[in-house]
Amino acid sequence: MTQAQVQHPVRSMATVTAQLVAGGSPFEMETVDVNGVSTRVWKHAPPDLRAVLESSAQHGGTPALVYGDEHLSHSAYFRTAATLAHRLTDQYGVSKGDRVAIAMRNYPEWVVTFFAAVSIGAIVVPLNSWWSAEELRFGLTDSEAALLVADEERLRSLSADLPELGVPAIAVRSGAQLPRGARSWEEVVGEVTGDVGLPPAELAPDDPAAIFYTSGTTGVPKGALSSHRNMISNIVSGQYGRARSLMRLGLDLPDLLEYMAALPTQVILCVLPLFHTTGAQTVMLPTLANGGTLVLMYKWDTDEALRLIERERVTAITAVPAMISQMLASPRLDDHDLSSLLTLASGGAPAAPDLVSRARNHLTDVLLGQGYGLTECSATATVNGASDYVLRPESAGAPVATVDIVVVDPGGAELPAGEVGEILIRGPGVMLGYWRRPDATAEAFSGAWLRTGDLGYLDQEGFLYIVDRAKDVIIRGGENIYCAEVEAAVHEHPAVADVAVLGVPHEVFGEEVGAVVRFWEGQHVPPEELLSHLRSRIAPFKLPEHIRSTAEELPRNAAGKLMKKQLKEQQGWSSAPPDTSG
Template sequence: MTGQEITPPIRSLAAVTARLLVSGGPFEMETAEIGGVATRVWKHAPAHLRAVVESCAQYGDRAALVYGDERMTHAEFHRRTAALARRLVADYGVAKGDRVAIAMRNYPEWVVAFFAATGAGAIAVPLNSWWSGPELEFGLADSGAKVLIADRERIERLGEGLGRLELPVIGVRTRALPEGGRAWEEVLGEPGADARLPEADVAADDPCTLFYTSGTTGRPKAAVASHRNLATNIVSASYSRFRSLMRLGLEMEEVQAYVDALGPSVVLCVLPLFHATGAQTVMLPTLANGGTLVLMYKWDPEEALRLVERERVSAITAVPAMISQMTASPRLGDYDLSSLLLLASGGAPAAPALVSRTRSSMHEMLLGQGYGLTESSATATANGGSDYLLRPDSAGVPVATVDVKVVDAADRELPPGEVGEVWIRGPGVVHGYWRRPEATAAAFTGGWLRTGDLGRLDGEGFLYIVDRATDMIIRGGENVYCAEVEAAVHEHPAVGEVAVVGVPDEVYGEEVGAVVRLLPGTELTGAELAEFLKPHVAAFKIPSHIRIAAGDLPRNASGKLLKRRLKQEYGWAGAEQG
């Protein structure tokens, strides 16, 4: 059980699902009415995020948060969270439904602030720490935040904007406070051993977060997520893990014994907490299950490898570019990575070539990836274990509470194999967009989320994402899916990153363009890459414009390529792309 089988799954999905969903088991389902729609939900999911905070006390002196040389136990996390929640209510008048904004790096205080706000019945508003001052000011004004908890960099970026907003500020790890601002230590005080959350009447479908979409174009919209939306991830994460292992022929009792023997997970959080993947699929299940969350000041592949060795990290979820940088590190062999049992990609699709490259450069472990959006509260489908090795280009199958279908332009459901827009339904689908009724009506219908992603389902229910609808290139009437071409380019051993975009053309309307970052110590010309691609994709899909980039390709905080910026940098601007 320390490695990963390469042989095909022994047991069918239907058989595994039947065993997992047994009545009385941890993955039992029931039906709840959400927004007037009957929805399958996890029966044993926490009722709300308050319950997650309250459960942490039982884990006592077990490490909850690690940051540098700082360590916080679960008992300390519970006390500090409860104390801050009480201060938010007593000192700042925060009531149920009020918005509490959080703008900082992945500090331990971020985690405490998030759970304090939601535990008090308020709505946490994680703001993108990469945003400029005006963007942060937009988020604060748009959300109607009642209080801001921020670090020095964010306070400095906001500058005079804080005066315009007249917003009280709690400063984290800074002595430079705006007028009227208070330091974190002053607000928190010294939490007593008997610290408890303030009373709050919280229901499962009450809103608890506003996560701003990490779109690559236009102004971001805030997805209104409920306690149930987020708590669903806690059970879905365990369900996906059990499903992957049981596909190899194991029984539930054997998997449970294996999980128990391993003990609580130690998870390295390399993704920003203001992003749905970082907060909802990494932070939340880790703490809810008594695990340890190891935080990084900023992404650095060698620092990540060092932390895996030092903290005996057992799991990492990262965007593909991070995994590529880790496996390409010249010091990869210098660290003891034997504790690492799970390496998953999320936040952006991984090219199949990355799977084989990872397996050849690191010891055997469970590999996987998932698919979801901010609007689906992260996890919708998962692909892991032997399924991932056999179908590395698939986003996996839906978790048991989720339905996925593919529809055409007339919203008609398509049969397996045909490409259309992916729709998602389940307990993770958010309530809509904050104060955006028209955008909500356009994206949500009858419990279904219109993702804007193009994909197809195979006969076994595995989902394949082929592109964003806005990224598809139409060359002389032929559809070219950027994700397909990117996957083919990744097959070249010298390629570290690639972005495929449409380039305006007078004859064809659009031509295919590619920007490539090479792995260290390799060389490749555009002509050589084009020649390499000939056996892999049709001639009309081979990029006619290829540029070799000197550095990393621009991405937003969630790992998505900023293709509009690339088009501008290389003089390919014209038809808008995300």
């Protein structure tokens, strides 16, 4: 199935959905009680994440993880994870419900640690590897982590804090002197035997499995507590989305299953950080659960991505639109054999509609797609692919069969198709709640419905369109930056009287961080001095790229809230500036 074969869909969404979820189909559903709520779930999904790890043992010598020149087979990956699981229980006393924090770049050890911990019932806490030391410390203390597994850079930034926190650490790929209480990965894992199995553990689908931190509009990170069921839903949802897109082209279910079975084993280039739900839950989990190969990148590099696609015969990539744009614009694009690439999907940030035409011009045989979700609903809520994406590139897609989406007015009444309101989500991926934040959890839900804080509408066929973000957030290359957090850090400078942080449109990153600052009378701070003040308080990716000062009062409404739309227009930040990169 090639992009050239894409034509107008002739089959309705209702017809395709009915065939896909029929009894005996891989996408069959059942209704179960999830914490008191009747919920449609995928009947044939794995029962828990431990089962996902155990399935790797069945794929033998097929590569599971690739990093640089390192290749780890599924059987070797399983044995290493099982060995680490024993070390966690025997040497560190980790038991069900204990939190194990991971703070590192996309190394194979990230994946091994994740599955080793969840397979014994521990709760994994992926920490943002771009966070400052202060932010990492917050993640460790808020989650009350029993153990930290971190790379050299993260350990170095936390070296002064770990003894005080009393958190033991396992050091990954570190040649430096280790802080007190830390041991090397090699020392901890030790010998990996050929007959090792997992330690015994009793798990249930709705047991908590991970805490993914997401900042709130107050600027204080909140931990979205995800269950095993939340995350394993992504494994089937991704397959379902692709299947639905292909059946919309006219395939019947038997032909579809035959076609999908004939596809080569998936080789996925993981360009997104694993501490994000998109990287961990929509890329890592389905790839390994289906016996595929996960090709890890330390950080995004266009030339390296093109080289890896050719060398590893990569079949699919999920990336933020900025990465896809950079790849398509590379002058070396045609120097590489990209014929193995079957799917190119965007996520983590809205994609510009013109991305479709650019991709079709350069990669004519690649099926395109995008989706919508958020940390609180375990990533996948809607999927838009194949001809649907070509015809509706501005849509986030239609909900997968286990997910319900409604759009409501400020009073909570459901709105008809075409009318804009807040998007609410219900389904098996919706989080258990925010970690030890009952008030925030209550605010996030309307009954069984998750309030996304995003504004949008549904069309007559059920396709979702995102028109704005009700939350005050900047998305820079897929990274969420909450304005209130940056504003709070700027306000800590004694010369600052008022500040507004805004998203400045950018051709590559989507948005950059801009700040309009009013200083106290008689005081003025140069931008570099203000940035120096901020570097010890917030992560580098949150630092403002644009800083302007004003002697005027910042515009506010009658309620005292900043009128940011008006301020953006005043600053000329309502449209993307010209590309001056040369």
